Amino acid sequence: MATVSSEALGLWRWGRRKVAEAILDLGDLSIFAFHILAGMRRRSSYNTLLPISYSVGVRSIPVVTITGLFIGMVLAVQAYAEFYHLGLATRLGQIINISVVRELGPVLAAVMLAGRVGSAMAAELATMRITEQIDALACLGVYPVHYLGTPRFLASVSLIPLLTILANFMGVLGGALICIDVYHVESHHYWENVRGYIGMWDLMTGLIKPIFFGAAIAIICCHRGFYSEAGAEGVGRAATRAFVLSFIVVLVLDLFLAMFLNNLYDYLWPQARHML
Amino acid sequence: MSEALISLQQVTMQFEAQRVLHAIDLDIQRGQTVGIIGESGCGKTVLLKLIIGLLRPTVGRVIFDGKDLTKLSERELTRQRLRFGFLFQGAALFDSLSVYDNVAFGLRAQGRKSEAEIRELVCNRIQEVGLPLSVLDKKPAELSGGMKKRVGLARALALDPEVMLYDEPTTGLDPIMTDVINELILQTRRRRPVTSIIVTHEMKTVNKVSDRVVMLYPLSRLKPGEPQILFDGTPEQLRACADPRVRQFIEGEARDRLQELATKA
Numbered sequence: 283m284a285t286v287s288s289e290a291l292g293l294w295r296w297g298r299r300k301v302a303e304a305i306l307d308l309g310d311l312s313i314f315a316f317h318i319l320a321g322m323r324r325r326s327s328y329n330t331l332l333p334i335s336y337s338v339g340v341r342s343i344p345v346v347t348i349t350g351l352f353i354g355m356v357l358a359v360q361a362y363a364e365f366y367h368l369g370l371a372t373r374l375g376q377i378i379n380i381s382v383v384r385e386l387g388p389v390l391a392a393v394m395l396a397g398r399v400g401s402a403m404a405a406e407l408a409t410m411r412i413t414e415q416i417d418a419l420a421c422l423g424v425y426p427v428h429y430l431g432t433p434r435f436l437a438s439v440s441l442i443p444l445l446t447i448l449a450n451f452m453g454v455l456g457g458a459l460i461c462i463d464v465y466h467v468e469s470h471h472y473w474e475n476v477r478g479y480i481g482m483w484d485l486m487t488g489l490i491k492p493i494f495f496g497a498a499i500a501i502i503c504c505h506r507g508f509y510s511e512a513g514a515e516g517v518g519r520a521a522t523r524a525f526v527l528s529f530i531v532v533l534v535l536d537l538f539l540a541m542f543l544n545n546l547y548d549y550l551w552p553q554a555r556h557m558l
Numbered sequence: 559m560s561e562a563l564i565s566l567q568q569v570t571m572q573f574e575a576q577r578v579l580h581a582i583d584l585d586i587q588r589g590q591t592v593g594i595i596g597e598s599g600c601g602k603t604v605l606l607k608l609i610i611g612l613l614r615p616t617v618g619r620v621i622f623d624g625k626d627l628t629k630l631s632e633r634e635l636t637r638q639r640l641r642f643g644f645l646f647q648g649a650a651l652f653d654s655l656s657v658y659d660n661v662a663f664g665l666r667a668q669g670r671k672s673e674a675e676i677r678e679l680v681c682n683r684i685q686e687v688g689l690p691l692s693v694l695d696k697k698p699a700e701l702s703g704g705m706k707k708r709v710g711l712a713r714a715l716a717l718d719p720e721v722m723l724y725d726e727p728t729t730g731l732d733p734i735m736t737d738v739i740n741e742l743i744l745q746t747r748r749r750r751p752v753t754s755i756i757v758t759h760e761m762k763t764v765n766k767v768s769d770r771v772v773m774l775y776p777l778s779r780l781k782p783g784e785p786q787i788l789f790d791g792t793p794e795q796l797r798a799c800a801d802p803r804v805r806q807f808i809e810g811e812a813r814d815r816l817q818e819l820a821t822k823a
Contacts, residue, residue, distance in 0.1 A: 326667065414650040417612050421644040422664035422717070423636055 314427065314508070315501045321432030326424065331433045338399050338434070339441035343448065346394050350449035353386050354378060354456025362465050371467050375457065375476035382453035383480055383488045389536055390453075391445040392495035395438060396528040400503035403434055404524030407507025408517040416508070427508070435500040442496035443489045450488065487543045494539060495532050502528040561624070563588040563753055564609055564721070569618035571604050578604050580777055580786055582618070591747060591754040593768030593793075595761075595807065600776040601786075602757040603647070606723050609755065610642045611635045640668070643714030643752075647725045649706040651698035657684070657709050658694040664717045683712040686749075687742055704735035711742060722746060724756040728763055736760065743767045761808055764793060771796045773804060 321327040357378045365374050407430060410416050419426045461467040503524040510520035562585035571579040578601040586592055594602050607613040608620055611627040620627045622638060630638065651660050661680045665671055671679070681691055687708040698706060707727060714722065724743065728736040740763050747754060747767075758764060764771055773789035773796070780786060789796060789804050796808065806813055 413648055414646045415652055417607070418644070418646060418650040418652070418713075420612060420636070421610060421639055421642065422713075423640045423667045424663075425632065425636060 317427040318431040321428030327432035335437040338437040350452030351456040354453035358457040358460035372471035378457035387450035391449045392532045401521040401525040403503040404507040405521040408510030408520040431504040438496040438500035442492040446492045499528040565621040567619045572616040593764040596774035600774045643719035649710035722754045
C-alpha cells in the first residue's frame with residue numbers, strides 16, 4: 283500500500299513539474315514571439331530578408347509541387363470507386379478540389395514548411411548558438427532575435443500563402459489528371475461541375491490559415507534553435523523538437539481556425555448554408 | 559587608487575542546480591591587462607560573459623564605468639557592449655559571410671560610416687593582425703584555426719573597443735601561432751589605450767601579456783568558506799606563490815587527479 287502511494291506521489295510530482303515546465307516554456311515562447319514582432323520596426327531586421335525568403339520560398343517549390351500533385355492524385359484514386367458506383371464520377375472534382383483548397387493544400391504547405399524549412403532554421407540557429415555566433419552578434423551591437431528571428435518570421439508568414447496556392451493548384455491538377463486521363467471521366471462535365479462549387483470564401487479561408495501556420499512554425503523553430511542544448515546532440519534534438527512541436531501546433535491551429543472560420547461564415551451569411 | 563572600470567560585486571552565477579561562480583569580488587582598473595586562469599569548468603568563460611552582459615548574474619552586480627549592467631535594458635546593454643571587443647574561443651565567425659563581411663559587420667550595424675570608410679578600416683584591421691588582403695573574399699570554413707582567431711581579433715578591433723575580452727585566444731594553436739596571438743595582444747595594447755581581460759590555460763600567455771593574474775578555483779574543490787579567487791597578483795607573485803593548488807596549476811601536474819578520476823570511474 284505504502285509503495286503504491288509513494289508511486290502515486292512520485293507520479294503527481296512528475297506531472298506537476300512537467301506542467302510547470304510547460305507553462306514556463308509557453309511564457310518564454312510568448313516573450314520570444316513578442317521580440318520577433320517588435321523586430322519588425324527595426325530596419326536591420328530586413329537586411330537578410332531576401333536570401334532567407336529565397337531559402338524559404340523558392341527552394342520549397344519542388345517539394346510542394348510534388349506533394350501537392352500526388353495528394354490530388356491519391357485523393358482521386360481513393361474516391362473514384364465510391365463515386366463511380368453511385369454514378370457520380372463526374373462530380374469527383376468537387377470533393378477533390380474542396381478537400382485540397384480548404385484543408386489539404388494549407389496543411390500540406392505548412393507541413394512541408396515545418397519539415398523542410400523549420401527544422402533547418404532550428405538546426406542553423408542551434409549551430410550558431412553552440413558556436414557562439416549568436417553571442418558574437420550581441421557583442422557587435424545587434425539584437426540577435428531581431429536579426430535572425432524577425433526575417434525568418436516575415437519570410438515564412440509572407441511566402442506560405444504562395445506555397446499554399448501552388449499546393450492547391452497542383453492538387454487540383456493531380457486530381458483532374460487521374461480522373462480524366464486514367465479513369466476517363468468526361469472532362470467537360472468534370473470541370474463544369476467543379477465550376478462554381480468552390481467559392482471565394484473557401485479560397486480565402488485556405489489562404490488565411492497558412493498565415494497563422496507560417497507564424498507558428500517560424501516562432502517555434504527559431505525559439506528551439508535559439509535555446510538549443512550544447513553539442514551535436516543538442517542541435518539534432520532542437521531540429522527534431524522544432525518539427526514535431528510545429529507540426530502538432532499546425533494541426534491544433536487548423537482545428538480551431540476551421541471552427542472559428544465556419545462560425546464566422548454562419549454569422550456573416552446565416553442563410554447561405556441552407557441554400558447549398 | 560582610481561575608481562575601477564569594471565567591478566564585480568558579490569557575483570554568483572548558477573545554471574539550474576549547478577553553481578559555477580560564488581560571491582566573486584573583482585575590480586579591474588582602466589588600462590590593466592588581466593589574465594584569468596583556472597582549471598576547465600571553474601567559470602572563467604562565464605565570468606567573461608558576465609562582464610560583457612551576455613549573461614546576467616544570479617546574484618550580485620557587474621559595474622562597468624559606473625553603470626550596473628544587471629539593471630540596464632537590452633537596448634542600453636547593446637550600446638554598452640559596443641565598448642567591448644570579444645575574441646571568442648572558436649572565433650565565432652559568421653559562416654555564411656566572407657571575412658570582409660565578418661569584419662565589417664559591426665561597423666555596418668552601427669550605420670555611421672560609408673562603405674568606402676568601412677572598406678578602408680577593414681583592410682587596416684586585417685593587415686594589423688598580419689593577414690594578407692587576399693583573405694577578405696574567403697569564407698571562414700576556408701581558413702586555418704590561427705587565421706580564424708586573427709580574423710576574430712580584427713572583427714573585435716574594428717569597433718575600437720575600450721575593453722578587449724579574449725576567451726582562450728591560443729587554445730588549439732601551434733606554439734608559433736600561439737606566440738603570434740600573444741604578440742598581437744601586446745601590439746593591440748601598445749597601439750590603443752585598451753583594458754584587456756584574457757581567459758587562458760597557457761602559462762606562457764599569462765607571463766608574456768598580463769600585468770595581473772587572477773586564478774579561479776572550481777567551487778566543488780573549495781573548502782567551506784574559502785573564496786573562489788585563489789590568487790590575485792602579478793605574474794611574478796604567481797610564480798613565487800606557495801599555495802600547492804596554484805603550484806599544481808602553473809606547473810601543470812596531475813598529482814592526485816588521476817587517482818581521483820579512477821575513484822570516480
